Amino acid sequence: MPLLTRHIHPGWLIIAPLLVLVVTLYLGPILNILWLSVTDPEPGLGNYAQLGESDALIRIIWTTVRICIITTVFSVVLGYSIAYAMVHCHQRQKNYMLTLLLVAFWISILVRTFSWLMLLGRRGLVNVALEDIGLIVEPIAFMRNELGVLIGMVHYMIPYAVLPLLVSMQSLDTRVMDASRNLGASGVQTFWRIYLPMTTPGLVASTLLVFILSLGFYVTPAILGGGKVLMVAEYISVQLLVTLQWGTAAMLAALMLFGVLAMLWMMSRFMKLSTVFGGSTR
């Protein structure tokens, strides 16, 4: 025992039960998925070999990545403007905006998805109004296609994009911006050379959060895509529940997991991840 405590800090003993619980409940299923991906339907790398053989899988993965990238770009750019406005307006307006943001955050994804159908569908409010005032003859196809999926996803993701940015902007020392102005920089110069670089950790956090969450999107593409926009998450669910190709599903899940880990690893080479996730910059 003394030998043991010399090497292991006694504090570990206190958190050991929790640690065991987390490892079992968290790592267990992940290992199970990895195991399944190399054993079902038969042992080997057959499931992974599908990636080289099946154009369909590659296309689904590419669709997913493309939609996630576009969603991330729009969500983060819009989120940045919203966070910026929130930080720089009066406290009352800021509270008002935060409330609206959180309300959007709390509304179920199904409700939000169907609201878009009501608003932008073929006979939705917008199309009907535009037709009535004679601006268009044929309804504009906002929904049930990739555009619809993007609109729905960006809308859903904006609060996720705003929150890390808001935290990052609020913790900025505004005197630094004053200093820049004092040294002769214009507002635009100050933004690009000082403000943007200083909010980069928030920007990266927001980008990672939105991109990773987007990868798992299922409901929105299924409904707003009109069945023609097939993303990995929905495909995994079909393989699990309908076609019973659990090996393929596990392989895709593992692929997503490794993709996200690889992304974090690449990011960690450029910056300290702890600063991205709220740690100190020092």
Added chain:
Amino acid sequence: MLGRQFMKETLQDSAHAYKEGRMDRRTFLALCGASGVAMSAVMAGDAQAAADHVVMWNWGGQSEECHGSAIGDPFTEATGMGLRFDTSGPLEGKIKEMVDSGNVTADVADADLFNAVSLGVTGHLEPIDYSVVSKDKTLPGFALEHGVSVILYGYAFVYDTEAFGDNPPQNWADFFDTEKFPGMRSLYKWANGSLEAALMADGVPGDALYPLDMDRALAKIKSIKDDSLYWGSGSEAHSMVVNGEVSLGMVWQNRGRNIENDTDGRFKLVNNQAMAMPGAYIVPKGNPAGAAAMQFIATAQEVSAQLSLLDCLGMTPSNPEAFDQIPEDQQPYAITSAMNIDKIVYNDPVWWGENGGAAVNAFLDAIS
């Protein structure tokens, strides 16, 4: 996973043996210990096996109420056993997962007959006991080893009478003809029905569909891809039509009446070439209520239950005895009613059970 299932069964057998005095306590405890199971857990599981109720695994919504009144009530009357529900939807993958995990909590699943084929082969289902369940109370070919069709539903289509009132579409060929009938149309996303409709549209006779010529079907599907939307659930199919997103919509035929009502008759159901789908009751392997599940299925086959399901859920009877008794106002929406039965085609559950997975993936690939 099969190992776990085996262990559970062994333990339950042992529990019986122990209770009946065929196994001494020490041996039983040793068995429990070896498999890491507390004795009480096995005994509790065993107590559940002798349950006084049957658990039906269905899709929730109205079906809970309808299954209760149509099947549950007469079943309780006859056997004294109650009926409970699991409304999480018995998708094939969920049934497989439940059986593989060794924790089977449902007795009868409201599934498709092709599920009985695919899950039957892999050993996830109890065989149907045809000494209790009747093969005559369903259509020929729909009483299979691991499942029996209790109701029928079908794939038909509705069309916009304002757009095509003078010269309405008559069949799947018209449905796929975007020149004669311009506008968006909707199809089922998980291939079933959509593939058959495409083949019929391409000139394959309804009684010569199987085995499906996948290449031909997918080519036809792709030919109208730009004019198509795809739905994944009945309510989605419904809303696509009611919200005016499509002019022609493939729908589950039992939804036809609601669609006609909700659009004030603007959309009309066409049953010609509608494809009858055998909805089946199947029993997960190792179900808790054991043989009582068969009794329950037999109750569902009775004419009165069949008509009650039609009235309540819009599901068409599969028991031929009930066909003549379909009330007149239900006839247009019942796929096997006298006015429809000569126009329809039948799904082949065996082909789908054996080829469904690959067909769904090929279809998804074609439409995405």
Added chain:
Amino acid sequence: MIAGFLDISEGDIELDGQTIANVPAEKRNFGMVFQGYALFPHMSVRDNIGYALSVRKRPAAEIKARVDEMLELVRLQKFADRKPGQLSGGQQQRVALARALCFAPPVLLLDEPLGALDKKLRVEVQEQLKDIHHRIGTTFIYVTHDQEEALSMSDRIVIMHDGAIEQVGTPNELYERPVNQFTASFLGKSNFVQQNGKICALRPEKIDLRVGSGHKDARLSGTVRSITYFGSMQRVIVDAANGTEIEVDIDVWRNRETLTQGDVVDLLWTDEAAVELKTA
């Protein structure tokens, strides 16, 4: 306001006879050292210092030369490539100074520049600041709440109170001849005494304290209420017979008499020691 971050509500700000009240911050050409320095944390020391020239789109070679000059001025040549977070407080302060001076502003504002430093370091940096000031000759406007710092650092002090100027002058003028009670008590300690019917300011160190009573020329007598030891001197608070309270600073080395609480003392001072105040 001088730097242009706040609008002025009344009056005007002039530089060399020209009003600058409506000139935006970035066009005023005022150098400024901020409280807490406000260095750019993501830039190297070199980029921080060269920022003002770089936003003015000066050629790279010129910027480099000027930054090198500044680095030498503040003696930070070795730290040019570090980030501000890797420097000590005093070094950061010097970077802030170099950054503000780099574009050769006619006036440099220092807003409590040493507030974040500990006492010892502060004195050190004060010396460096004075040295730099003498070498470049730019006007420094130095805002501080530390009177000692104000006295030791400046050529000219403006004392402000509630937005109005109370007095302007050299440190010596302000300390020796305050015009009102605010200035007198703001810079150093002051006792206020009546002399020839007028209120006068009397510095504690200009009072002589004698133990006992009945001394010739004694202006006031009283009893010692408290004695505080400061090392170089001790501060004695005397309850004077006329009901006022007088502070006296005594040079410990030259007054070795032991003084205890409750001692009766006489207070003496010369006429010149008490400065007549022009206003209350």
